[in-house]
Amino acid sequence: MTTPHIQTAIPQRRYQLGSFLVNILSDIKTDDPVEYRYIMALIDEGEQEPCLYVTAEVNPPAQRQQGRYRIRVVLDEQEKEMGSADEWGDIENFSIFSMGIAAKLYQLSDEEPKRLA
Template sequence: MKEKPGIATAIPRRRYRIGEFTLTVLGEIESTDGRSYRYIAAVINGQNPEPGMYITAEQGTAGQGVYDMRIILPDGADVIDQSERWSELDAFVEEVIRIVSRVLQLGDETPYQLM
């Protein structure tokens, strides 16, 4: 994954199980790639140690307090939204679960909070 976030340190904030996938949300991130992340969600399939998808809230170019939501997949990355809402953990997690469920076609799966 060529645009994988560079993480020096981070603190896990939430963890969910959605079907066979585990979703971990990180906060207080010190990055090694020059980006200013508010949150990073990493999606892991089964026992695979490497995430197959990331969704980030990072300081945007639109202005102070506005965060870009970026989805990172093995074949590339795109900013999919910009909002002040992505600075709030609950709003970020709610949207991430919706996106992950749609992208991975997990419509029938209920997310279970593990942490």
């Protein structure tokens, strides 16, 4: 499946992380076969398209013993599932976790995310 095919979404939070802009999206309408709870889109300064997505997806009922939501990371044409937990349904937990992934992938460990209005 590669990048999420977002038709409409509501930006809930925005952050600056180094030279990157972070958008946390919810109420996502898509034609993808999964149901998204949240999507974190990371956009490099001066670019139009996100370079990284982290998604919190609703697990199918048969896979909910590990947790209601699974995390998936999409970078370029690669994607990786990062496990499941109920806590990814909370926007605060998801925001911190997804920005942590972005910081690791882009060596931004010294950068503090700054919440934008």
